[in-house]
Amino acid sequence: MxxxxxxxxxxxxxxxxxxxxxxxxxxxxxxxxxIALPFFLVFLSMPSSASLGTQAKRLLVPFLTWSLVFAMLSTALSLKNHDPPFDWWRWHMLLSGTWVHLWFLPFAFVATTLSPWFRHPLASLGAAILFATLVVLNGTPEVKPFGLWAFGVIPVLTGIAYFSWGWRLAVTTLGLSMLILFLGAPSPDNIVILVGTGLALVFLSHHLxxxxxxxxxxxxxxxxxxxxxxxxxxxxxxxxxxxxxxxxxxxxxxxxxxxxxxxxxxxxxxxxxx
Known part of the structure; x- marks a missing residue:
């Protein structure tokens, strides 16, 4: 270890x-x-020396594998209920997977690929503030899976700030972006993101x-x-x-x-x- x-x-x-x-x-x-979900998302920004191909193998191969598993399950359930065998299929599943929780894997691949571009303190902080402002002005995307992806943006940017510059910038990034969301776009998800991301910072700031x-x-x-x-x-x-x-x-x-x-x-x- x-x-x-x-x-x-x-x-x-x-x-x-x-x-x-x-x-x-x-x-x-x-x-x-x-709150467990934003907790998970913060760790997507953890620095890694893995190549793009390695990241794809680590995240996209399981995405395809488990999508196949749940596609077979959905087909079996459709046949059991005497429905058309592929009535469950939606085109957004190309990005979100064949079961709701699998959206996490392609999002994780995008987040880990782009995170090096946001390691400057002004980049991570500015991107979080800009994203929160766009949500206030335009709302959360309704097209799947981008609504779920939007949920993960601030935890990921907060993680980038932490791993690049420490907890002070991370707290600032989280606090300012969430303040904008609380004032301009009240939602129960705001509390979930704030608490889950904050807990991740607490765990990261202590060591066992x-x-x-x-x-x-x-x-x-x-x-x-x-x-x-x-x-x-x-x-x-x-x-x-x-x-x-x-x-x-x-x-x-x-x-x-x-x-x-x-x-x-x-x-x-x-x-x-x-």
């Missing part, structure tokens, strides 16, 4: 993944759990040593995010509802993610041995 790795952020990402699971179950408190447990949390967080709708669907098919569905989904999303992680590691080990 890297000596500079922050174990606290690994734990935070794991908790954020569980928060996304709870949000999608619509269990009591799900709106509070939504990396451990095997924190590394496990970091590795499972993405698998939980990608696979959890399958667990929720199973729970719903078993007629589990309310808080019980939330608890069921949390527990089995972690178990399912661990199964995926084990299979992936075994596959990689097999390739190395071959």
């Amino acid at each position: 890297e000596a500079s790795r922050n174990g606290l952020t690994d734990y935070g990402l794991f908790l954020a993944a569980l928060g996304i699971v709870w949000f999608h179950t619509q269990a009591p408190g799900y709106r509070i759990a939504y 040593p990396a451990t095997a447990v924190s590394d496990w949390c970091a590795r499972l967080s993405l698998w939980i995010y990608l696979s959890h709708p399958l667990v929720i669907i199973v729970g719903q098919s078993l007629r589990i509802t309310y808080i019980e569905l939330g608890l069921f989904s949390l527990a089995f999303s972690v178990i399912f993610a661990q199964v995926i992680e084990t299979l992936v590691q075994a596959t990689r080990k097999g390739r190395l041995e071959f």
